[in-house]
Structures are given as structure tokens and as C-alpha cells.
Amino acid sequence: MFLSKKMKVLIIYFFSKECIAQYYYFYNDILIKKGDLLYPSKWIKNDGSTLYPIANFDPDDYEYIFYPDFHTIDMQEVLNTFTDIKLEDDFQSLLALDELPASVEKMIREVIERPRSNY
Numbered sequence: 001m002f003l004s005k006k007m008k009v010l011i012i013y014f015f016s017k018e019c020i021a022q023y024y025y026f027y028n029d030i031l032i033k034k035g036d037l038l039y040p041s042k043w044i045k046n047d048g049s050t051l052y053p054i055a056n057f058d059p060d061d062y063e064y065i066f067y068p069d070f071h072t073i074d075m076q077e078v079l080n081t082f083t084d085i086k087l088e089d090d091f092q093s094l095l096a097l098d099e100l101p102a103s104v105e106k107m108i109r110e111v112i113e114r115p116r117s118n119y
Helices: 068-079 102-113
Strands: 023-026 030-033 050-053 062-066
Touching (some): 062 068
Antiparallel strands (some): 030 062
């Protein structure tokens, strides 16, 4: 802490536990609710700094929460099996799709579940 030689003032703030809110923080993560895997238009894409109050957010409602940048190349390979859509890093072209073919469900799961250490 820096205190000027001229100014010898120290300000301390005290907050009660009730005044401090707790949040889950998601940076560009994609959240997929249970049952929505084949419906990308229902996926929730966070804008870069999204806060969810812990009291109002149940992680058990979601099948997947992942950071898309680590999955772009492999997800593009899955998309190539049924469409010519080019996937950007932000996944917007994928999120615009209403429904994916059931035949790619297993491949999408494998891409999302792949450990980040493989990248």
C-alpha cells in the first residue's frame, strides 16, 4: 500500500457478508443445456464477460460448458461431414443452425469431451 508522505490517511472499507455477491464467471464459454446438444441455436454463447449469480445458476442444468477456441479445428471436421459451413473461432455459424443430424452426435460429444492437453 502506498501512502504519500504528505498525506497520512488510510481508508478501510468493511462489508458484511450479505453485501458481497458471488458469481460464476464465463468468458466466451458455450453452455449447452441437457437435451440441447443437437440444437446449436439453443446453445448459450457468452459475450466475453458474463456473470451468473451463484444463487440463480445450477451447473447441473447443463450437459456441457466449454471454451470453443480449443475445439474449432475438430468441430470443423465434424461439420464437414454434412455441410460446407465454415466455423469461425466464435462458433457463430454453428450457433445459427437449428438442428444437427443425429449421426454426428457422438462425434460432437467426443470433440467437446476431449481434454485440452491434446491441443
